[in-house]
Amino acid sequence: MIGKLKGRIDSAGVDWVIVDVGGVGYHVFCSAKTLAALPPGEFAEVHTEMLVSQDLIRLIGFATLHEREWFRLLLSVQGVGTKVALAILSTLSASEIGNAIALQDKAMIGRANGVGKKLAERIVLELKDKVPSFASSDPGLARVAADLDSPKSSAVSDTISALVNLGYGQAQASVAVASAMRKLGDDQPAEKLIRAALRELAVS
Numbered sequence: 001m002i003g004k005l006k007g008r009i010d011s012a013g014v015d016w017v018i019v020d021v022g023g024v025g026y027h028v029f030c031s032a033k034t035l036a037a038l039p040p041g042e043f044a045e046v047h048t049e050m051l052v053s054q055d056l057i058r059l060i061g062f063a064t065l066h067e068r069e070w071f072r073l074l075l076s077v078q079g080v081g082t083k084v085a086l087a088i089l090s091t092l093s094a095s096e097i098g099n100a101i102a103l104q105d106k107a108m109i110g111r112a113n114g115v116g117k118k119l120a121e122r123i124v125l126e127l128k129d130k131v132p133s134f135a136s137s138d139p140g141l142a143r144v145a146a147d148l149d150s151p152k153s154s155a156v157s158d159t160i161s162a163l164v165n166l167g168y169g170q171a172q173a174s175v176a177v178a179s180a181m182r183k184l185g186d187d188q189p190a191e192k193l194i195r196a197a198l199r200e201l202a203v204s
Contacts, residue, residue, distance in 0.1 A: 002026075002059060005046045009038050015086070017061065019046055028061035029082070032090035037063040051082065060086070066094045077126045079119050088112040088123075096171065101127050102145050105171040144174045144181075156181075159193040168201060176200040 005028070007021035017038050018025045028046060030038065038044050038061075046061040047068045060082065062068040067089060074085040088097065091112040100108040101124050110120035144156055156177060163173035180196035181188070188196075 002048050002050050005048055005059075005061070006044075008043050009040045012038065012040050017046075019044070019061070026059060028059045029086065030061045031067070031086045033093065034061060034063040034067065034089075058082070064094070070094050070097055073127055073130055074123070076130070077123050079122060084112070084114045084119070087114050099171040099175055100124065103171050103174050104128065105169065105174075108169050108171045144178050155188060155190040155193055158190040159197060162190070162194050163197060163201070172201070173197065 005019045005021055005026055007019045007026075010018040010020040010025055012018070012035060015032075015035070016027060016029050017035065017040075019028055028048060030046075034046075038046065046063070047065050048062070049060045049068055049071060051058045051060060060071065062071065071085050071089060074080050074088060075082070088109065092100065092108065096108070099105070104124045106117065106120040106124055109115060109123050110117060115123070144160070159177050160170060160173045163176070164170055168176075176197040177193060179200045180193055184192065184196055
């Protein structure tokens, strides 16, 4: 099993790079975001996942271990293969995927090529309990997610609804609200949260 390559990026294509390790060139498939971090001619460390099928061995490369963990999680969802998982990782950063799943934002996942409405719904549903707890890394985002799950209206849910009506995605709006709450405190009226969240969105 090959878990990591360290060498010079010899060449690159639309969805692959050749990593020269001691004169041996490894053909590695990558997401667009990983490709952007691996310019030809540079030396780099590439985390890899080796996929073995009946008649094919492929190496999938990642710029970070976090991206590789998301790739593995995405593959655990029925209907998600290598192509779709890489499409999602090409469209969204690891943190954006985590936010979208935590907030059950199907539309954000559906931005990736090859991900239809039903598959996006399956991804956010099946991975919601598998992603790391957001309470430890971002208490504000955890509070936002809890308010969105509640059947009762709140200043947080009203603020996010207003931002979505202005054209922002739910995950993007939620992150802005969480950031605003960190600065202002939890118990703020919707009007104040909307103004603060808009300021966060303006500088993001």
